[in-house]
Amino acid sequence: MGITDLILSGANQNGCVAETLKDANKLGYKVMTSPELIMNGRDPSAPVPAIYYNLGKVLLNISQLNHLVSNRIFLP
Secondary structure (H helix, E strand, C coil): CCCCEEECCECECCCHHHHHHHHHHHCCCEEEECCCCECECCCCCCCCCHHHHHHCEECCCHHHHHHHHHCCCCCC
16 A cells, blocks of 8 residues: 555745645645645745645644544545
8 A cells, every 4th residue: 555645734835845845746645734734835824825725735823734644534
């Protein structure tokens, strides 16, 4: 059984983190993140860009992510 789901984090949500999301999506990975794990380095209060909702799953917070991981719940 291989890896199918990824948790994405990073400090440049409009640059390299978004590019990683695009590449992971092209390779067939299911990507999840939360606003607490990604940020805009220039404006930490900036909202999560739409691309994350379109190509991945944005969870409400890191607690929700921890619940999924600890219970081995994978994305559909």
